[in-house]
Amino acid sequence: MAKRARRLSPPTKPLIKAPIRIGALDAAAVVGELRQIHEDAEDPDVERMPADEELFGALLYAEKHADALRKLSREVQCAAALKRVRLWEYLREQSDQHQFRAVADARDSGAEWASLAPELAVRTPSAAYNKAKRLQAVDFTDETPGARPVRRTPEAVLKAERRLLLEQAVERRAQEAAQRRHELVMPLAVRLLEQRDGLVEDEDSEYWLEEIEAVLPNCRTPLQMVSLSRYLEAAVRALDKVQTNTGRPVAVTEEARHTVAAVAEFLRGVEAPSTKQ
Known part of the structure; x- marks a missing residue:
């Protein structure tokens, strides 16, 4: 019996499942909650924990000093670890749009895609272009009910860009x-x-x-x-x-x-x- 051919989705079509995102988050407040947990555990180095607004540094500290929470209940330790997971996911989401803005600034300053390739950890100018477009996807939503984020493909982002330009012109x-x-x-x-x-x-x-x-x-x-x-x-x-x-x-x-x-x-x-x- 012949194997049924797999049907490929158009590159601009939204994903079957809407991407789930952390979205807006008061990251400094969550870091403050982590700090309080370390203080409750009498972490001797808690004064060296970076400020609530220094998200990356605070997460590295919490990871390095996770053992300081051993005297607390497993439920509290689990809650602290989950806060770290949430904050890392939030940071990852934020990094995409900030990295794209850096790429856009580099391009506006005259940088060629060949120069951006090693900075984006890819091998060719075309790969740098495609990766930049995928990073840009976070700034757009599609035309489906609920306005989901666009699919992370260059084609989907270009389609969203054209739609945005038309809307702006109207x-x-x-x-x-x-x-x-x-x-x-x-x-x-x-x-x-x-x-x-x-x-x-x-x-x-x-x-x-x-x-x-x-x-x-x-x-x-x-x-x-x-x-x-x-x-x-x-x-x-x-x-x-x-x-x-x-x-x-x-x-x-x-x-x-x-x-x-x-x-x-x-x-x-x-x-x-x-x-x-």
């Missing part, structure tokens, strides 16, 4: 469009406030015009820009409602009528779907 275009819209909204909001004496206001329209007046002087952040636009839309709706309910023009001066009409026309143009192909 975000950049959205921000530019919002900025252009804001540059049009600002003068319209100023004009509407200048014509308040020529408007018939009710409680709702008065509220929204006051909100515009409050946010307008310091409208710099994206949230403030969005708020100004929404306040302007709400004010126009409220003024239109006043006109509908009273059956009389909401603007009692010619300049106020022109301003309200200009703002309403602008908002309709923004909301209307484009008919261009």
Whole structure:
């Protein structure tokens, strides 16, 4: 009977099982817990244990002085050893992204892949490139539900890089469009406030015009820009409602009528779907 051929997964496909990572960890606090265990065991050298923030040195100390915990219960010794395991795993995870940043800095400074090969403990420039891409995988997530880390292959990282660039381009275009819209909204909001004496206001329209007046002087952040636009839309709706309910023009001066009409026309143009192909 012929042996069934093994089906190979595409190099960009996520792993079948989502990688489990330590992730965020207050490493200094865990080192502090290890230090306390050594103090409880009356470790005579505990004062030589590196500071809580010196993770690598503290782990080497805990490893070298593990025998100092013999007088403690096996449960406590086990807990201390498990903390060391967790901290080493955390350190290993962190080392990937920090090593990649060092590689990126070297490349930005003009280092060739041939120069990086021995530093990355590989033999060829192509192997150095591939290893750097695998290190970079920690910075990306895939497109699967739950956004798992990408597979540690150059192909998967390149695909993630392209997706990130596209997302950044979309975000950049959205921000530019919002900025252009804001540059049009600002003068319209100023004009509407200048014509308040020529408007018939009710409680709702008065509220929204006051909100515009409050946010307008310091409208710099994206949230403030969005708020100004929404306040302007709400004010126009409220003024239109006043006109509908009273059956009389909401603007009692010619300049106020022109301003309200200009703002309403602008908002309709923004909301209307484009008919261009």
